[in-house]
Amino acid sequence: MQGTVAAMPHLDGVTHRWIHVRGIRMHIAEAGSGEPLFLLHGFPQNWWEWHGVIPRLAGHYRVIAVDQRGFGWTDAPAHGYSARSLVADIIQLMGMLDIPRARFLTHDWGAIIGQLLAIERPDLVEALIVSGAPDVHIKPNARLLVLTPKLWHAFAFAVPVIGPRLQRNGKLMRHLFRAFEPSGGVAREDIKIYLAVMAQPGRAFAGSALYRRTILPAFMGIIFGTYAKRRFTVPTLVLVGAMDPSGALQKMGHRSGLGGNVTTEILPGEGHFLIDHRPELVADRALRFFAQEPGSAAPFNG
Numbered sequence: 610m611q612g613t614v615a616a617m618p619h620l621d622g623v624t625h626r627w628i629h630v631r632g633i634r635m636h637i638a639e640a641g642s643g644e645p646l647f648l649l650h651g652f653p654q655n656w657w658e659w660h661g662v663i664p665r666l667a668g669h670y671r672v673i674a675v676d677q678r679g680f681g682w683t684d685a686p687a688h689g690y691s692a693r694s695l696v697a698d699i700i701q702l703m704g705m706l707d708i709p710r711a712r713f714l715t716h717d718w719g720a721i722i723g724q725l726l727a728i729e730r731p732d733l734v735e736a737l738i739v740s741g742a743p744d745v746h747i748k749p750n751a752r753l754l755v756l757t758p759k760l761w762h763a764f765a766f767a768v769p770v771i772g773p774r775l776q777r778n779g780k781l782m783r784h785l786f787r788a789f790e791p792s793g794g795v796a797r798e799d800i801k802i803y804l805a806v807m808a809q810p811g812r813a814f815a816g817s818a819l820y821r822r823t824i825l826p827a828f829m830g831i832i833f834g835t836y837a838k839r840r841f842t843v844p845t846l847v848l849v850g851a852m853d854p855s856g857a858l859q860k861m862g863h864r865s866g867l868g869g870n871v872t873t874e875i876l877p878g879e880g881h882f883l884i885d886h887r888p889e890l891v892a893d894r895a896l897r898f899f900a901q902e903p904g905s906a907a908p909f910n911g
Contacts (some may be wrong), residue, residue, distance in 0.1 A: 615805040620660050621686065622667060625682075630701050631694075633684035636676040637702075641667030644735075645647045646899070647699070649715020650876045651741050651884075652824075653682025653782065653816060657799065658716065659845045661888025662895075667894060670712070673841050675702065677719065679815025680756060690818040692827060692863060696726050698734040702719050703733060710735050714891075715785030716884050717741040718819060723826045727843040728836065736899055741881050743858040744847050745827070745836035745872050753832070756854055759789075760828075767825050777808050789852050789882035799885060837864040845871045846898045848891065850879030 617625065620638070627634040638656045640663050640805060650658045656674035666672050673909075676683035678698055679690065689695070699722060703711065712735045715723035720742035727734040762785060766772040775781055782804055786795045806841055832837055849856045856875050863871070874894070875885070 615809070616803075618657050618660070618802055620663065623663060623853075627682075628705050630698055631703060632700075633686055634823045635678070635679060635684070635698065635702060636682035638663070638674040638676075639665070640672045641669050641670055645706075645711040646670035646672050646895075647703075647711050647713045647714040649671065649713065649719030650674070650680065651719050652719075652819065653680075653776065654803050655806055656908045657681070658884050659804050660799075662714075662884060662892050665889065665892035666714075666895060670899075672695075673706070674709075675699070677722070679812055679819065685811040685815045687814070689693070690821045690822045691817060692721065692725055695722050695823060696729060697750060699726055699851050700730060700733065709733070711734050714738045714895050715740065715742075717881070719742070719797060721823065724836075724841075725827075727845070728839045728841055729845050735845045736901075737843050737846045738898060740860075740883055740896070741840060741853060741855060743831065743849070743855045744845065744863075744873075745831055746841060746863050746871065747831060747858055748834075748837075748862050748864040749832050749858065752755040752857065752861065756857055759854055763820055763824060763828070766817055767820035769817065769821075772820065773810065773813035776816050777810075779804055782807070783905055786861075786882065789850075789854060790879075790882055790886065791852065791878055793886070794880050794886045825885065831858075834864055842870055844898075844901070846894065847871060848883070848894055849873075849875055850881060850883050851875050851877050852880040853879065853883070868900055876909070897906075 623638045623640045627636050648659045655676050659674045679685040713723045720739040724745050727737050788799050
């Protein structure tokens with residue numbers, strides 16, 4: 610399922626290596642020094658999503674941008690795309706790097722993995738930033754009925770055979786990069802990099818399996834309150850654009866119970882691909898949030 614890997618883009622100050630994790634070669638891009646900060650990308654992206662953020666964070670942290678299973682320059686096997694497996698990948702990667710605890714900056718489905726890691730292993734997560742996704746303790750209301758049709762692609766991508774073909778359709782994928790974005794949200798040259806990797810059959814298969822095994826199940830879990838019963842203690846900032854469907858979901862509020870220690874900032878005029886469009890803003894918020902004492906809260910803007 611591997612296929613030919615696209616050429617690696619270059620970013621000054623970044624080094625690359627591959628770590629053997631649970632039977633695959635996992636690619637990480639590293640920069641800076643100090644306390645570790647993991648970056649988990651979204652769909653259909655890879656470590657390059659963070660190229661505008663990394664230089665701004667590397668002066669403060671040891672930044673580790675991970676290509677998760679099936680994406681970027683990490684192996685794309687035919688299996689292992691359940692949430693449990695993807696969380697296990699990160700846990701073992703931390704062990705292989707001898708990192709007992711770290712901060713996490715995450716986007717899209719990487720934010721799902723980050724939150725589930727924080728629920729399952731709070732001892733590993735110092736603090737967490739979620740972007741491009743709601744936090745898993747939201748309480749959806751009737752407005753979900755209006756929002757769901759906008760997420761049609763998630764259901765289509767999950768269908769075997771059809772999903773991988775759709776992901777290799779450059780015109781459709783370019784449309785999705787623009788659907789929930791302000792003008793100029795994602796640079797054309799960056800979209801080319803993302804799509805060149807996703808055009809490989811094995812990685813399109815991985816994307817479909819990811820939607821089928823992790824993204825849609827997590828969405829349903831949020832709707833039906835699966836995560837509301839799980840204690841969530843890790844200090845978390847949800848940073849989402851108002852044009853992103855995740856922003857609309859986040860505005861619906863939280864279920865009562867154990868989902869505390871989550872702070873929300875909703876950014877007017879910003880969309881889903883916030884990392885690409887406003888890396889300076891994301892880096893600023895990350896530095897400020899991670900510098901806070903555990904348990905302190907950033908202002909709510911919703």
